[in-house]
Amino acid sequence: MVKWTDFERATIKDIFSKIDSGTDTCVFSPLRCLTVYPWTQRYFGKFGNLFNAAAIASNPKVKAHGKVIMGALEMAAKNLDDIKNAYTQLSILHSEKLQVDPDNFKLLADCVTIVVAGQLGKAFTPEVHAAFEKFLAVVVASLRNGNAKRYRAIHITFS
Numbered sequence: 001m002v003k004w005t006d007f008e009r010a011t012i013k014d015i016f017s018k019i020d021s022g023t024d025t026c027v028f029s030p031l032r033c034l035t036v037y038p039w040t041q042r043y044f045g046k047f048g049n050l051f052n053a054a055a056i057a058s059n060p061k062v063k064a065h066g067k068v069i070m071g072a073l074e075m076a077a078k079n080l081d082d083i084k085n086a087y088t089q090l091s092i093l094h095s096e097k098l099q100v101d102p103d104n105f106k107l108l109a110d111c112v113t114i115v116v117a118g119q120l121g122k123a124f125t126p127e128v129h130a131a132f133e134k135f136l137a138v139v140v141a142s143l144r145n146g147n148a149k150r151y152r153a154i155h156i157t158f159s
């Protein structure tokens, strides 16, 4: 079980109170991810035009998906003591249905960090960064969990 200090709990809560998931700001993390790591576009065939940074930035489906991702991160922040269980369905969805290479989770998490750092400015101190990095590491590990189960199952089948 992950242990959180009072400072980490307060910091994560504070960050989500400062990020307004109703605004365009939360859109920047998938936008950045799809632009900087273009291979991630392959999972979003249904999203239409992702041809270049301008197309990605003006794509309404990317915008909507940014809010969906921030919603999932807020859900993790509200379930700090059991993110793994809170993410069970999401993890299975990404592993079994969407078949996302789990290495991509860390890339998106890094994009979220950059966006949050930009929004918080000077308030994003090294200590705040460390707390948020730990939070995202737990989110990424919880999302990877479905894959771990899948590969264990494959291993059992073939051994």
Ligand code: HEM
Residues within 6 Å of the ligand: 040, 041, 043, 044, 046, 068, 069, 072, 073, 090, 093, 094, 098, 100, 104, 105, 108, 109, 139, 143
């Ligand atoms: C911090 C990491 C991530 C979080 C919190 C997250 C969260 C979510 C959520 C909440 C959904 C909607 C699930 C539903 O409809 O029930 C979703 C869908 C999806 N995610 Fe992720 N995701 C993450 C990373 C990624 C990455 C790295 C990729 C691919 C590179 C990806 C690809 C997708 C795709 C293709 C969908 C379906 C989109 C659609 O058809 O509307 N996700 N994700």
